[in-house]
Amino acid sequence: MLKYLSGFLFFLISLNVTAQSAASPKIKVLLVGSIHFTPSTQDAYQNKVVDVRDKERQKKLDQMLTQLSQFLPNQICIEVPTKGQSKVDSEYHQYLKGQFKPGTDEVDQIAYPLAKRLKLPTLTCVNYRGSFDLEPVNAYAKANGQTAILKALDQFASRTMTGVVDVQEKQSITDLYRFINSKEELRKNASIYTEFATRIGQGSNYPGTDLVANWYSTNLHIYTNILRAIRPGDKAIMVLFGYGHIPILKHLFESNTQFEVVDVSDVLKK
DSSP states (O other): HHHHHHHHHHHHHHHHHHHHHSSSSSSSEEEEEEOOSSSSTTTTSSOOOOOOTSSSHHHHHHHHHHHHHTTSSSSEEEEGGGOOOOOOOHHHHHHHOOOOOOSHHIIIIIIIHHHTTTTOOEEEEEEOOOOOOOHHHHHHHHTTTTTHHHHHHHHHHHHHHHHHHHHHHOOHHHHHHHHSSSSSHHHHHHHIIIIIIGSOOTTTTHHHHHHHHHHHHHHHHHHHHHHOOOOOOOOEEEEEEESSSSSHHHHHHOOOTTTTEHHHHHHHHH
């Protein structure tokens, strides 16, 4: 009897959860993978340095911002550590008053002007800087006859970055962002870790796998910071991050039934 009663209670709970899910609309999330306008010193493979402050590039950037603004996010989450929130609050408020001179990075050139258009009170800092040390991986590969994997990784990553730079030089910034956020380019970015790095190691040694685990951990912490930032009433959020983070973040949000991941190509249209 107890067995059947437990099953019935589980059925009722399931119905209640389903009803609540149906009653609560999913929060839309737009994961915008970005190049770093001012490349990070931590990135092994970098895009071409670009200063978008000249008149023509500002015009093209403005066109992209117009499309992004139509998504109407309640929050814009940016690649700044959570401890930097007060600094960003201060800078953004100065920016709104015309008292802050924007730098060249994507926060200043995309996030601040977009938030201003949307009349957002501030931006949301959600970055987490985890451990990502390539040296043990390189050292192990060189000492254990696995340099061919390193060479293959380097060739693959270099070809991938060459493709990004080519689009960066020949097409508009909107086209570039559509390109780096495409399914194929995100898959290529993820495969650097899953196809190559994880192969470094033998027996009980997993230096490549440990590196990838740290990268996943970093992105899990970022994901958690975003979840913690969600407020009652938020209907849509935009996340602006280096596009290397996007494959993992996308998987995490797609596995969370409270969210609907919106494709960048549905917002940045040709």
